[in-house]
Amino acid sequence: MFAEVVIEVRDLVKVYGDRRVLKGIGFEVRRGEVFGLLGENGAGKTTTLEIIEGLRAPTSGTATVLGMDVGRDISRIKERIGVQLQASSYFEHLTLLEILDLFRSFYDRGLEPRELLSLVGLQDRGGMRVGQLSGGLRQRFSIVAALVNDPDVVFLDEPTTGLDPVARRNLWDLVRNIHEKGKTVILTSHYLEEVEALCGRVAIIKEGEIIATDTVAGLILQQENPVRLDFLPRGGLSGDARSRLSAMGVLQESSARAGELTLFLKDMEGLKAALRELEPVGLERMAVSTASLEDVFVRLTGGRITGEEMEPAGRAAR
């Protein structure tokens, strides 16, 4: 019933000086999955990925890819994985075709450079340099360059960081495309909606530890209060009403809209009770939804991804 495990990580610990960057990371990725590592900057996502890719050595713990140990069989593993590094770029003085041709020569098997470019709609730009491409196209190229050996497993580290919302969505289509070809994809991101949109399963990392691993739906349903009610009370809410609603679930000021409140509830019965409670108050606006991954993330990590890590335009598109 379950597909073969292609990546298995056990008790990864990474220590730099007196700083424990990874504190015993463990997870499995199955064939054909898109698996997400979600966490704030500095949580340990990239370090974890780079240990699996053979770029860093763990202080302790093990990682296997396609049944091979990264410590012992890394060169055999490298034949079968494709890696897109965070903010990576390529030889600035070579053309796209020349770069792909060069990287193709490092592998025993692989795809033709022109074929790869047409995969991402860059077939007419093979003679251009990476620097001549827009940010979105550059990132597409960076991902397609990771497919040059027709890998079984593709690693994407923050693939859409710094892209505008349109370019980001285009890139999501590319990732889905890769997934449809049967590849296993493991990606890191600090964009919650990206993980929600792309990943079958997610591991949430906080300060070098995995605090939850499940499908996005599973993570949401695991929550105590997965039903979300957003509302804007007409003329405010009395202290009494506020405390009665708080007793039904979790009541918060909305982070998105001024004056609005968000109430997380256990189930439909709770929702009905809350609506009854609000009937005399009168509502300007109201929406019912399932809690999002962000709600889960906030609940689990005790904080939200804020500041420069979050792109306002991306959030506004929700």
Added chain:
Amino acid sequence: MKLGKIFSASVKTIYRDKIALFWALAFPLMFIALFGLFSMGMSGNNLGKLAWLDRAGDEASRQLRQAVAESDVFTITEDYTDLEEAKEAMRNNKINFVLLVEGPDGPDGAAEGGRIFPEVTLFTDVKNQNINAAAVSFFDGLKKQFFAASMIATVDGILQIPDLDQNARQFYSWLRGQLEESSEPVRSQEGGRNPVKYFDMVFVGLVCMGIMNYAVTGFAINLAAMREQKILKRLLTTPLPIHRFMLGEILAFLVLAFVQLGIMLAVGMGMFGAKIYAGWWFLFLLVFLGALLFLSLGFFLAAFARTANAASGMANGIAIPLMFLGGVFFPLEVLPGPFYQTFRFLPLAPMIQAMRSVCLEGDPVADQLPRIIIMLVWLAVIAGLGLYFFRFGDE
């Protein structure tokens, strides 16, 4: 196959990188052209126009004039008869030197405190420091010849040469050597040496400097840029052993060093008449060894440069002092002893010294072994340190 692709990608990268190309080609070619033009302006060893004011009109002054004319060191003009007029023309740059030849004043004049012997006075313009010393040296040499040949019986005091200060004398002593050699009688006395001009000597220095600049700066920038752009890290995610990639890079840099050498030789020798007299194979060997040595220095510097810009600054910070202290523009031998004994061990100096000795002076290659050893020791030490410190990835 892989190596071929890496090699060709590296060649394209270097060729298309305009900054690297500038340091590789334009920079040394600029110097070659500059010194070449300077040497052409001197049309051989010609130092410029000399106004000849002959007040003696005797046999000694005629012989002196003939010797000066035959040397081709000056273009003699007799347009001036008045000393003050000639000096004014010199100040206005119409002529470069004024030579006044005065005969003895005879027994009566001598008794009144006049000249007992003929006197020759050279007037120079303080603006022309670069050629003044050479001219003074020339006459100094000529004076010695006159002594040696005993052409004039009462030669003592024939020349009054204004004394240069000690530093200038030291600095220009090499030029005196060149000028003395270029006048026929001296050369035939010393026998068998090549008629090496100053430009030949500088040209060899510039060739070595060009190789150094290209290798240190080009390789340091190239590697630092590849690390800055995470290309090296990206390469580590492929099955390609990183040393294979480095081998392809080094081969590309070496081949292009020889292309650079070819262009420098073509321009220096073809356009500006520089000469290499002997030991072509030794020249190629030195270029090969020097390129390897300076590539390793570039590698070492790239280990500490976080960005390509930093690498560029560091490489220039090393290459420019080496250029001056390595004796590109003057032979190190003219430096005071302790400085010479220090600077001759710097990486560029033995390359230049060995190339000049063999390819210009025609010295035996075997004598250059100590210099080759100095270069090999530098190569081993710097390459070793580079391998120790350089990180391709993050750990």
